Amino acid sequence: MRTDTGQVIRLADYSPADFVLERTDLTFELDPRSTKVEARLIFHRRPGVAADAPLVLDGDELSLSGLLIDQAEAEASRYTVTPDRLEIRDLPEESPFEITVVTIIDPESNTQLMGLYRTNGVYCTQCEAEGFRRITYFPDRPDVLSPFTITIIAEKAGNPLLLSNGNFLGGGNYDEGRHFAAWFDPHPKPSYLFALVAGDLGVVEDTFTTASGNEVALKIYVEHGNEPRAAYAMDALKRSMKWDEERFGREYDLNIFQIVAVSDFNMGAMENKGLNVFNDKYVLADPETATDADYANIEAIIAHEYFHNWTGNRITCRDWFQLCLKEGLTVYRDHEFSADQRSRAVKRIAEVRHLKAEQFAEDSGPLAHPVRPETYREINNFYTTTVYEKGSEVTRMIATLLGDDGFRKGMDLYFERHDGEAATVEDFVKSFEDATGRDLSQFKLWYSQAGTPLVTVSTAYDAAARTFTLSLEQMVPATPGQSAKQPMHIPLKFALIGENGGEIAPTAVSGGEVSGDVLHLTERSQTFTFTEVPDRPVLSLNRGFSAPINLSFDQSGADLAHIARHDSDLFARWQALSDLALPVLNKAANDARDGKVVSVDPALVSALIETLANDKLEPAFRAQALSLASEADIARELGGNNNPDAIHAGRNAVLKAVAEKGFSTFERLYKELAPKGVFAPDAAGAGRRALRNVALTYLAHAEESPARAAEAFAEADNMTELAHALTVLAHRFPEADETLAALAAFATRFDTNPLVLDKWFSIQATIPGEAALARVEALMKDPRFNAQNPNRVRALVGTFAFANPTGFNRVDGAGYRLLADQILAIDPRNPQLAARLLTAMRSWRSLEPVRAEAAKAALGKITGAKQLSADVADIVERMLKA
Template identity: 45%
Template sequence: MSAKPVIYLKDYAPPSYLIETIDLKFELEETQTHVFSTLRVKRNPDAVVSTELELHGHESLQLRSIKLNGQPLESSAYHRETESLLISDLPDAFELEIETEINPKENTALEGLYLSDGMYCTQCEAEGFRRITFYPDRPDVMATFTTTLVADQKAYPILLSNGNPVEKGVLDDGRHWVKWQDPFLKPAYLFALVAGDLACLEDHFTTQSGRKVTLQIFAESKDLEKLDHAMTALKNSMRWDEQVYGREYDLDIYMIVAVDFFNMGAMENKGLNIFNTSCVLAHPRTTTDMGFQRVESVVAHEYFHNWSGNRVTCRDWFQLSLKEGFTVFRDQCFSADMHSAVVQRVDEVGILRTAQFAEDAGPMAHPVRPASFIEISNFYTLTVYEKGAAVVRMLHTLLGPETFRKGSDLYFERHDGQAVTTDDFVQAMADVSGRDLTQFKRWYSQAGTPRLTVTDRYDAAAQRYELTVKQSCPATPESKQKQPFHMPISVGLLRADGTSFVLAEGGTSMLLELTDAEQTFIFEKIDEQPLPSLLRNFSAPVKLSYPYTDEQLAFLLSHDEDGFNRWDAGQQLALRLINQLIDDYQQQKDLALPEHFLATWRLLIKEAPQDPAMAALLMTLPSEAYISELAEQIDPIAIHQVRQFIKRELASKLANLWLELYQQHDTDVAYSAEPKEMARRSLRNLCLGYLMAVDNPAHLALAEQQFETADNMTDQFAALVNLAHSEFNDSAHTALDSFLTQWQHESLVMNQWLMVQATDPKPGALMRVMQLLDHPVYDPRNPNKIRSVIGAFCNQNAVNFHAEDGSGYRFLADHILKLDAQNPQIAARLLTPLTRWKRYTPNRQAMMQAQLQRIMDSGKLSGDVYEVVSKSL
């Protein structure tokens, strides 16, 4: 089992020593890279207890030499433990020189320095730097870094690190070197280097103060044409951050490098962002609209980290959401400004409701600021990121945009160059607003998804309307009893004619602040019985209960001026029908689609051309994941069969309307990534999905024609999914073979090809997945490939993963055990479906629990996997 101890927030203590500067020199060789570090160290005057110097270092590090003030250190003066080097009897200030040797080629964990298809790159967040050299690898130790890279000039003509390049040269032996200086203090997790044979797209950006910044995006030469979109996104992000937050970039150069082997999406290393290729490469022929939007969002996210994460960083890893939650909120607002704000909000809430709420209800539930962990890599979670962003959004809502901006200005100015806490962030907001936000901070310390129960009463004679709101929060591992949260609830009141009452300050929405376990809010001068529109724009990350009738939900769907609540009303209507039909299915009754439901969809189709983006949202059925999250006990077979039944009924009974809408949104116009064109494609491909839900040869011909003639990946891939998942087996195989032939040399496109087969709900999926694992395009070392097959099957193909014989569970456990030795981070993240075993029917519970126990009993586990499995059992 893992020998790693539990680390607690309550035990935090400042470091005994600080690093003022670190000079690094890398002599890069595939199996024997030598790292020379020179540290200027001083005793920390703020340390509570002065102890020996602890330098973190992974067990794979080979220590070649260590000198104190130029003299070799006697072996008796230090001792090495599994994950650290401890040195005692040190002066108050000194210089330490350390030489280590590492093997990048054998580093399959993809942490620290490793090789990605022959290119050297690093990933040091959270604790990867300790795989490079001995160093106090904690975020509250901040130093200025100077880095010199030495490598074979022919094989590695590009040598990059943080900061600005200051010197370079060529050696007699065919090697060359480049020295980089980063003038800004940073913790080791923000260190980066890249060495390879790369092509570069270069551009420039002039900041608001008139400084000219060089922008460079690096990739393999074959991918150079796929970098334009990322460059545009980068410049838009820089401009937006200046306009909205007043934040200007601070170095002379900003670099992004595309890397194919990467555990995460991207990393904000100071001035040298390392990106998973899936988050930077984009071209209409090879990238879907969703891919284009992801690239834009991730580029923005990592750029925004330059201030919210780099210039001001976290004191310890418990504060991870300090940088991630805040920065996710910033990139969400950026995306809303670039595209449809309603579509963006629906996407964000979809992630919260399906995956984050499930996390809150599972064994790995934790507060936005966790109280303890074994492996910090297990806490790069949706709770830290997405719920953390929702908490920042609530602050923005409570304080208003102007005050929130003043608070962020104060936060950046007060803590520039410091490692701080979520309390420091909230305190800046409290100081500028004059408000007591003590209760609000419970969002950081209490886990779980709060539940709101809302009732109302109308007094016609007094023209008074009352809303009573009760809040509660279920028990989670860290706490059974929860104190009330402070949350904003945005409401509107609708008249019978569909218009909204004018409420506070002349607006049609009013912000209520809930602080007690139960509160009643009174609205005066309400001259008719209103229908409440609650939690507009999803103003708090909660589950809401109000006794709407089907007729009231249909009314909100038609009339609510809040786009999010219109969508949500449609989702609630669909969910009610789905849950009713699940009961019928389980009781072996005949399934039937009510006429009123069909009538609602006829109206939606009729109105769709007015707003294609909104229409595509409204006519997308709730996902199986969301239906599962709301179920008391998950029956994946019933959920899948019922959802497919509804889709087929809507398809067959409204076929002519779907076909007409599909044809209306066909066009010969060349591909554009503009929001209007994305919306058109989204609606058209939704129509194709409904048309292909019934076995009609005419609809098959439409899909085949779209597949063959599409000039962009969005339309071609939509056709491929519909063909591959259809009952037309010959056409499915033909399309998959054709797609493989066309795109087999495009790694990212092959990820899509693998995923479409892994998520095919037809019987026999596990056998197909096993065959994919032996396919030449699959690489068992590449996280993107692993996610595209194993991750996609286990997370997005519930009907087959949860097969009655438990074969899906055995399959996942087999691969967790293999991957844990290779890449513990990926292994731990793949475990999620098994961790939710208590939500399923008894027979499935037993089989899932047995596989978790099998993993636990297997022998030595990494800390990553051990923590998840032990908490799940």
């Protein structure tokens, strides 16, 4: 099932492999430029497979050095080999039989960072999705599982650590100057979960005792000197292990769990069985160098990769079309973990902000695809927010439909039935159906239909009859390859809020299924009638964002303000404030576009200031409520013909109006929330810092002076406040002497810390306005810019393209041309990085005509290149397809 040729792979064409892999023994003799890999593989024919069927193994830029069949050298007539494929014929009639493949690979020159590569003197692997075939010829597909025994041989002085999956068997001296280590993973796994790390690293060690009394050794490996900065990651790991036992009944199953942090990594982290490999930005943290957002990300991603031990490793996916089965499910699990560790409401708001900004944009553009796609050309391009975040929302809806007990029963049955197997979405859903008796056949459309459903809402109250009617109509928009859609099963949490702010419990509801506080919308249109409703209620709908939908509900400002003041669901209160603000922001953008004076609705300003001043609400919630929709959110709401400069100007006008009206409150909070005592990366401390930073942002809009932000920068004793003060200076006063001095001081202070320098690059890449392009071009020539490091490229080029609407979307198209040039330069050495950068242009059709034409020309430049990877070719062709 090759994908790098660009051929279309179809779910409907799936069939099991002809040969069953019983065992994998790998021996690595590590050398920077010439690593020898010997793979001893034990196979047997699957019943019913023809005796003359060949064994076909996948490769990628490989060179075969030796081939044995049952320990005898294979005759040339019995096999055909290319860099991408090894076909072996005339196989032994008796099963099982043994194939030994020897390859020689060059880790030092592997700039794709897939397979086995070297980074800062450390050997490292990344095999998901199809990287293992860059190591040796192998049946590299997720439904081929076997136990792995690994022997690693390497020069001892430079590689005191020799790590792989599973439990350590032993090791010792091998020959002069070299040593070896052997590892065994008894749990059958696919090749994409293989891992190897060798080099010289520091370690942080701890232990965890499982619920059944097994002691697990915990080790986190980092570059020497960074050991203290791994303490929070270790704490997050232990909390994750305990939480998974309590919430899902899942214990860890090996004697050791290891994490290795490396600086050159295409992804955030990888869940290899027993040996997770992490991008070091999601491991290293201390108050001086990490923000509260960094701490939260470390906590979530440590948990995510650990939770994969069961949802992804012990039960893996049958094929890559089932990717949501491990990723969406595990995102749901890490979201729930973080919600329990922090504020559930604030975490949910952050999740929905991200979902709307990223996944909704994906769902409405040329890259839209179902949670489980039917086809793909390059699987690396389907590690998307749809698979991850919408996949998580689909799991959340199952939990909403079934309730806590029903969801846990379904998960328990899923683990019981499919442990050690490669499963499908059907297997997953069937477990819930069988555990609870609930028919989820209509609900499964969430996996197969792309697009964000639009639910239109209307209400009416009959005072004489004491009835309240709620009419709902759903529509799923057409998406690439799917023009006609069926009605979905949409669970909508709701409440009826009375005049006094309390919830009204209706006597009865007719018109469809209602279970507790959940309405089940299953038809294209439905009307629910609530009886014995004493007064006109205010409807709070889709509370907690129970379904990932767009709502079209012409709710009055007074009703939204009522929800914002009284709803017991804090997410619903935030959503009401957001719904109040969006029309004002949209109008402000249109006024700015048309050259009109921007006016701001006083009702919105009052509602925001009232929320800000409400000390009964936690600071983290108030910070979210006052963080207005982003420019990208406003562009999405406007729908098309967008002018990023006008959106920016309109949003700033609204910010300034709120800042001026609430100046005294912002100033009071800014002073009251000043740091006191020792920094702690807990939820309460993070919330106070978040609200103080919001106050600083608004004060800078009101005062139009860099003085306060410069003072905040000078006094900050933690990276959260230091980086935010620098951001306010750079974004509001880019040419001020105070800003230039702060940027220089920041770079000097953290010159030896790559992760903090990434923040320095990102802050400057997001300075709005036309001058951003020249600034980015200058930073690309800075000696601190490393074009070979994915983190640094993402920090500068990626942040500019994804997070600077005015700078990137210049009317002359220069921003698009810069990105196109960078993609063409990066693609030959790292196609995954290039393809992900390219998705920054996914919404180009929503721009006003001049910018849209410039963006289209830049995409045309990419398609006109003589040679493109399948990764980039797939993305750009889908973007340009009408």
